[in-house]
Amino acid sequence: MAETLRLALDAMGGDRAPEIVVRGADLALERMPDLRFDLVGDEARIAPLVAKTRRLKTTEPAIIHTTEVVPADEKPSTALRTRKQSSMRLAIDRVASGDANGVVSAGNTGALMAMSKLSLRMCPGIKRPAIASFFPTRRGETCMLDLGANLDCDAETLVQFALMGQVFARIVLGLERPTVGLLNVGSEEQKGHEFIREAATTLRDTDLPFEFVGFVEGDDIAGGTVDVVVCDGFTGNVALKTAEGTSRMIAQFLRESFRTSWLSRLGYLLARSSIDQLRKRLDPRRYNGAMFLGLNGVSVKSHGGTDAIGFANAIGVAADLVRHGFVKEVSAELETLSSGTSVDDLNTEALAT
Amino acid sequence: MAETLRLALDAMGGDRAPEIVVRGADLALERMPDLRFDLVGDEARIAPLVAKTRRLKTTEPAIIHTTEVVPADEKPSTALRTRKQSSMRLAIDRVASGDANGVVSAGNTGALMAMSKLSLRMCPGIKRPAIASFFPTRRGETCMLDLGANLDCDAETLVQFALMGQVFARIVLGLERPTVGLLNVGSEEQKGHEFIREAATTLRDTDLPFEFVGFVEGDDIAGGTVDVVVCDGFTGNVALKTAEGTSRMIAQFLRESFRTSWLSRLGYLLARSSIDQLRKRLDPRRYNGAMFLGLNGVSVKSHGGTDAIGFANAIGVAADLVRHGFVKEVSAELETLSSGTSVDDLNTEALAT
Numbered sequence: 099m100a101e102t103l104r105l106a107l108d109a110m111g112g113d114r115a116p117e118i119v120v121r122g123a124d125l126a127l128e129r130m131p132d133l134r135f136d137l138v139g140d141e142a143r144i145a146p147l148v149a150k151t152r153r154l155k156t157t158e159p160a161i162i163h164t165t166e167v168v169p170a171d172e173k174p175s176t177a178l179r180t181r182k183q184s185s186m187r188l189a190i191d192r193v194a195s196g197d198a199n200g201v202v203s204a205g206n207t208g209a210l211m212a213m214s215k216l217s218l219r220m221c222p223g224i225k226r227p228a229i230a231s232f233f234p235t236r237r238g239e240t241c242m243l244d245l246g247a248n249l250d251c252d253a254e255t256l257v258q259f260a261l262m263g264q265v266f267a268r269i270v271l272g273l274e275r276p277t278v279g280l281l282n283v284g285s286e287e288q289k290g291h292e293f294i295r296e297a298a299t300t301l302r303d304t305d306l307p308f309e310f311v312g313f314v315e316g317d318d319i320a321g322g323t324v325d326v327v328v329c330d331g332f333t334g335n336v337a338l339k340t341a342e343g344t345s346r347m348i349a350q351f352l353r354e355s356f357r358t359s360w361l362s363r364l365g366y367l368l369a370r371s372s373i374d375q376l377r378k379r380l381d382p383r384r385y386n387g388a389m390f391l392g393l394n395g396v397s398v399k400s401h402g403g404t405d406a407i408g409f410a411n412a413i414g415v416a417a418d419l420v421r422h423g424f425v426k427e428v429s430a431e432l433e434t435l436s437s438g439t440s441v442d443d444l445n446t447e448a449l450a451t
Numbered sequence: 452m453a454e455t456l457r458l459a460l461d462a463m464g465g466d467r468a469p470e471i472v473v474r475g476a477d478l479a480l481e482r483m484p485d486l487r488f489d490l491v492g493d494e495a496r497i498a499p500l501v502a503k504t505r506r507l508k509t510t511e512p513a514i515i516h517t518t519e520v521v522p523a524d525e526k527p528s529t530a531l532r533t534r535k536q537s538s539m540r541l542a543i544d545r546v547a548s549g550d551a552n553g554v555v556s557a558g559n560t561g562a563l564m565a566m567s568k569l570s571l572r573m574c575p576g577i578k579r580p581a582i583a584s585f586f587p588t589r590r591g592e593t594c595m596l597d598l599g600a601n602l603d604c605d606a607e608t609l610v611q612f613a614l615m616g617q618v619f620a621r622i623v624l625g626l627e628r629p630t631v632g633l634l635n636v637g638s639e640e641q642k643g644h645e646f647i648r649e650a651a652t653t654l655r656d657t658d659l660p661f662e663f664v665g666f667v668e669g670d671d672i673a674g675g676t677v678d679v680v681v682c683d684g685f686t687g688n689v690a691l692k693t694a695e696g697t698s699r700m701i702a703q704f705l706r707e708s709f710r711t712s713w714l715s716r717l718g719y720l721l722a723r724s725s726i727d728q729l730r731k732r733l734d735p736r737r738y739n740g741a742m743f744l745g746l747n748g749v750s751v752k753s754h755g756g757t758d759a760i761g762f763a764n765a766i767g768v769a770a771d772l773v774r775h776g777f778v779k780e781v782s783a784e785l786e787t788l789s790s791g792t793s794v795d796d797l798n799t800e801a802l803a804t
Contacts, residue, residue: 369718
C-alpha cells in the first residue's frame with residue numbers, strides 16, 4: 099500500500115481547468131499521501147496554482163509544459179490527427195511510455211477515448227473498450243457499462259463487457275462473486291434485440307467466475323438488483339443521463355416543496371442534517387470518474403463540469419485501478435476463459451445450439 | 452362535451468382485477484359523469500362489485516360475460532391465436548364493432564397491443580404503432596414514445612412517431628405548436644445510430660406543423676426540454692423504467708434520512724404537507740395510462756399493478772383521446788403532410804441530399 103503511484107493529469111481539460119485539476123490533486127493527497135503527479139499543460143498557469151496548494155507543492159509534481167489543448171467540442175478523429183502535442187495526448191503518452199501508472203482527464207471524452215486507444219492500445223483479447231461508472235442504488239453501488247464508447251455492440255462485445263465489469267466489481271468493490279445482468283426490456287428469454295439474447299445464451303452456457311443472473315430492466319439499475327449492469331453504449335448513455343435528469347428534477351421539486359409554507363421551512367431547518375445526508379448520498383461528485391475498460395493501461399475520464407472534490411474522486415478511481423492491477427486481472431481472466439475454447443468459439447457454439 | 456362516451460373495460464386484466472377495474476370506473480364517473488361502460492368478464496364476480504358502487508350502478512353498465520382471461524405472462528402470438536373469447540379480446544372487439552368508443556385494459560401489454568392491432572387495424576398511412584405516455588418534468592408534462600411497441604425502428608417510423616406525438620401534445624395537452632426532439636447520445640449532428648440521424652434530416656427538411664428542435668439527451672426527458680421525446684421502443688422502455696427506478700430509490704433514501712434522528716422526525720412532521728405534495732407530484736398513478744398510438748381506434752393500457760385511482764386515470768386518458776378525435780386528427784395531419792409528396796418520398800429525398 100505504501101508503493102508510490104504516479105498519475106499523469108491533463109491539467110488543461112475540463113470547464114474550470116487548470117484550477118480544479120491542481121486543487122483536485124491537492125485534495126486527493128489528503129486521502130492518498132503516497133500519490134505523485136505529472137501535471138501536463140501550460141506551465142505559466144499551472145505553477146502559480148501549485149505554489150498556492152498545501153500538500154501538492156511539497157510532493158514536487160513534475161510539470162510537463164505544452165500550450166496545445168484539445169477543444170471540448172472537437173471531433174475525436176480531428177483531435178487524434180492534429181493534437182499530438184496537446185496536454186491530453188502528452189498525459190496519455192506518459193502512461194504508454196511507463197513514466198506514469200495512469201492518466202486522468204476532464205477533457206473531451208471522445209478524444210480521450212480515441213487517443214487512449216491509440217497510445218495505450220487494447221488489452222490483448224478484448225475487442226472493444228467500454229466506459230464504465232458507478233451508480234448509487236438502493237443496495238449499495240452498481241457498476242454499469244458501456245456508457246457510450248460503442249453505440250453498436252454485438253454479442254461477443256457484451257460478453258467481454260460482462261467479464262470486465264465483474265473484474266472491476268471484484269477487485270475495486272471487493273465483491274467475491276459479483277452478480278451480472280444484461281439490460282433488456284423484459285426478463286423473459288425471448289425479449290429484446292437479437293445480439294442481447296445471443297450474449298445471454300453464451301453467458302448461460304459458459305463456466306464463469308461470476309454469477310450471470312440473466313436479463314434486468316431499467317428499474318433494476320437503481321434497484322441494485324445486480325452488481326454489474328451490461329448494455330450497449332447507446333442504451334447505457336441514455337439510461338445514465340435519464341437517471342441524472344430524474345435526480346435533478348426530484349431535487350428541484352423537493353426544494354420547491356419546502357418553500358411552500360413557513361411550517362415547511364421550519365421543518366426543513368430541523369431536518370436539514372438528514373436532507374444534507376441524502377444530498378451527500380446522491381452527490382454526483384461521489385460517482386465522478388468514468389473508467390475506460392479494455393485498454394492496456396488505466397485511463398479515467400472526469401466529468402467536464404466537476405469541481406476539485408469531483409476531480410479528486412476521479413483521481414481516486416484511477417489510483418484504485420492501478421493498485422489493484424485491473425489491467426492484468428482482466429487479461430488473466432480472459433485467458434482462463436479462453437483456455438481450451440476461445441470466447442469466439444463459445445459464442446459461435448452458443449449460436450449453433 | 453355532454454355527448455355520452457362509452458368505453459369497453461377489460462374487467463379481468465391486471466393484478467387486482469376485477470376489483471380495481473370496477474372501482475376505477477366508479478371513481479372516473481366522479482370527474483366525468485357522462486361516461487358509460489361495458490364491463491367485459493366474469494359476470495358472477497363483476498355484478499356483486501358493481502352493486503357495491505355509488506355512481507357506477509346508477510349508470511347501468513353493460514356486463515358482457517366471458518370466463519376466458521389472457522394470462523399475464525402469455526406470449527402475445529399465443530394469446531392472439533387462442534384467446535378469442537377472452538375479456539381483453541371481446542373488449543377490444545366492442546370498439547371495432549362501433550359499440551364502444553375506446554378500450555382500457557390493465558392486462559398483458561403485448562397481447563393487448565397484438566389484439567388491438569388485429570381488431571382495430573392500423574391508422575391508414577401509419578407503418579407501426581407506438582406506446583406513448585406522460586412523464587412529469589421540471590416544466591410540466593412531456594409525452595414520450597415509443598415505450599416498447601417496436602424495439603427496432605427505422606427512420607420513417609421515428610418520423611411518424613414524431614407526428615403522432617405532437618398531435619397528442621396539441622390536442623390533449625392543448626399546446627399550440629409543440630416542440631419535438633429525437634432522443635440521442637449527444638446534440639451534435641454526427642452523433643448516434645444512423646436511423647436516428649436519417650429521421651433528423653427528414654424532420655429538418657420538411658414543413659411541419661410543430662417545431663423539431665433536433666437531438667435531445669436522457670437528462671432532457673425530466674428536464675422538460677421538449678414537449679415530445681421520440682425514440683425507438685427499446686431505448687424508450689429502458690429510459691422509462693430507469694426514471695421510475697431512480698424515483699423509487701430517492702423516495703427510499705428520503706424516508707431513511709428522515710428516520711435518522713428525533714429532530715429529523717419532528718422536521719418531517721412539520722414539513723409533511725410539503726412532502727405529501729411532492730409525493731403527489733411524482734405519483735405514478737397520475738401518469739397511469741399508456742396510449743397505443745397509430746391504431747384506427749383508442750386503446751389504452753393501464754399499469755397491471757395499479758389501484759382504482761390509477762385505473763380511473765387510465766380511463767380519463769382514453770376518454771380524452773376519444774373526445775378530442777385523436778385518430779381522425781392523426782389521419783388528417785398525415786394527409787396534409789403527404790399531399791404532393793408522401794412521407795416516403797420526403798424521407799427518400801432527405802436521404803438523397
